[in-house]
Amino acid sequence: MAKELRTKVCIIGSGPAAHTAAIYTARAELSPILFEGIPMGGVMPGGQLTTTTDVENFPGFPKGVLGVELMQKFKDQSEHFNTKIIGEWVERLDLGARPFKVHGGEGTVVVADAIIMATGAVARRLSFKGSDESGFWSKGISACAVCDGAAPIFRNKPLAVIGGGDSAMEEAVFLTKFGSKVYIVHRRDALRASKIMQRRALDNPKIEVLWDSVVTEAYGDNLLKGVKIRNVKSGEERDLELSGLFFAIGHDPASQLVQGVVDLDEEKYIKTVPGSTVTSVPGVFAAGDVQDKKWRQAVTAAGSGCMAALEVEHYLATLEDA
Structure with a gap:
């Protein structure tokens, strides 16, 4: 009842x-x-x-x-x-x-x-090996650069943002204040972001875009140390050393x-x-x-x-x- x-x-x-x-x-x-x-x-x-x-x-x-x-x-x-x-x-x-x-x-x-x-x-999250709570979520992987980007574990370290819209560009630019380098990982060969936001990101010397790319695995010890990146067109895979990975996919x-x-x-x-x-x-x-x-x-x-x-x-x- x-x-x-x-x-x-x-x-x-x-x-x-x-x-x-x-x-x-x-x-x-x-x-x-x-x-x-x-x-x-x-x-x-x-x-x-x-x-x-x-x-x-x-x-x-x-x-x-x-x-x-x-x-x-x-x-x-x-x-x-x-x-x-x-x-x-x-x-x-x-x-x-x-x-x-x-x-x-x-x-x-x-x-x-x-x-x-x-x-x-x-926040939308991607699923791949090492991306969840049993892996490196909150141990280097986050869905909010503004919330977490200034943390000591990310200072002067290589970082990456996954996404291609305005939020991804904004978060990547924000992270350049703290990281030694910031990668934007985008699965297509063109960004969805507005022209002005694209310009702000692409003109920043600390930002590099990895086109046609997806993350397939995150690895490390107690904290994130790197990810595996696969090019969706060529199929080529490589390791990318990172201390922080941020989802910016909505x-x-x-x-x-x-x-x-x-x-x-x-x-x-x-x-x-x-x-x-x-x-x-x-x-x-x-x-x-x-x-x-x-x-x-x-x-x-x-x-x-x-x-x-x-x-x-x-x-x-x-x-x-x-």
């Missing part, structure tokens, strides 16, 4: 956006209920930060902090202010009538006047729950009114990477979680006044 809970606001997610929204709404005495999900696909509740090691660019931690530890502190603070956290995935939402209903995967149903979608996005926003109900853009990110977290459905708000395709940082996600909480508080006040 389903267990039904009633609240003013239900938050779906477990990263910085979700927990910041929880902290703010809890302190506003809105009694938030937060669905944090369960471990799945190598990602724990807490989102993408749980797949990283040292986080050195989140304010308040001058010596850095482990991603898992940072997210535990977020969760501890949410619970300190009496956020109710449910360890279930959300199976579906009923948004056709108010109050809304949120159906958890183990039978919990939450009835809420407002919902904050903070389900995040997942992200997939976790917006499936609201697809067909809330307006999404062409890449499936939730559309919000510029400068706000308001979606196309009154009472449904979106914060963090599920609506942010540009910045995708922990601190910007936390900021948008704050915005969502304050906008929910205002929205609920208008309901009471109606």
Whole structure:
């Protein structure tokens, strides 16, 4: 039998956006209920930060902090202010009538006047020998150069970015600040990036493009030491010495729950009114990477979680006044 809970606001997610929204709404005495999900696909509740090691660019931690530890502190603070956290995935939402209903995967149903979608996005990763958690993921392989590129293990070492779009060019240029040389590994003979971004990368003396190439294997000891590269046209293989390999092949926003109900853009990110977290459905708000395709940082996600909480508080006040 389903267990039904009633609240003013239900938050779906477990990263910085979700927990910041929880902290703010809890302190506003809105009694938030937060669905944090369960471990799945190598990602724990807490989102993408749980797949990283040292986080050195989140304010308040001058010596850095482990991603898992940072997210535990977020969760501890949410619970300190009496956020109710449910360890279930959300199976579906009923948004056709108010109050809304949120159906958890183990039978919990939450009835809420407002919902904050903070389900995040997942960086696309390539699969080859040595690329996963049993290999060199977070030990030299990453999907966020801006997050991890300044780490000591990458300083003055050869690095590589896989991709051919604007994000790949931007990350490659960024990495030239730290690496001794930066390779762009691209499986085609032409880049997809805009002309201006191509120019910035190709004109940089520290960047070299490896055309028509794919990575087939990563190797090392405790840390990444190199990769095997195969030319897709000639079939020739060679070793490339590297200390860092960064995937820059896009992200997939976790917006499936609201697809067909809330307006999404062409890449499936939730559309919000510029400068706000308001979606196309009154009472449904979106914060963090599920609506942010540009910045995708922990601190910007936390900021948008704050915005969502304050906008929910205002929205609920208008309901009471109606």
